[in-house]
Amino acid sequence: MDGLRIRNQDETFAGCIIQQTYSALWHLEQIIMKNKFKTVIELGTGHGALCVFFSLHGQETFTYQWENDNREIRVKELHECLKIHFVLKDVLKECNVKEIMSVNRPLLLFCDNGNKEKEFELYTPELKKGDYIIVHDREIEFFPNSEKNLDIEKRNNLIRINDQEMINDGTLLTVYRKD
């Protein structure tokens, strides 16, 4: 069981590499089931399995990737079949943020590209009440308890969800709801 809380490089979902622990998927399932998200946006596609997981729940799903498309042909076909919007765009360019965020709400925004600290800073002001923002790689690339991030959290009325459980279960996720 403890293996489900550890990140392995060869973890898969639907036969495709996913860069999440299985414990994170369990928590994401609970969050999605408790909320009626209309849209999910994933910033950072990787190999393309996490957006498959999201889209299977029925919300409109967008996944953004910068320049290189790392998806296998089989995964591209799966994305087309599930009507996932795969978009090649630099999500860290400030001029793209408003357009990326102009979607139906409530929104689940999953931050998982090359600079999570910057993503959190750029995208949080665009959230609306009831939206969730989830940031990956806690204490590796994202530090929720730094002075700067605590200030962003406070200024934007963000409430942390199941913070200790996320840590205990090795999810590497920090989950916030906008109030």
Ligand SMILES: C[S@@+](CC[C@H](N)C(=O)[O-])C[C@H]1O[C@@H](n2cnc3c(N)ncnc32)[C@H](O)[C@@H]1O
């Ligand atoms: C850690 S992987 C994503 C893993 C995926 N979310 C998963 O859970 O399986 C990070 C991805 O973000 C992409 N990326 C990095 N910087 C980016 C940027 N500025 N804009 C869009 N995508 C970016 C990388 O190319 C890589 O595919």
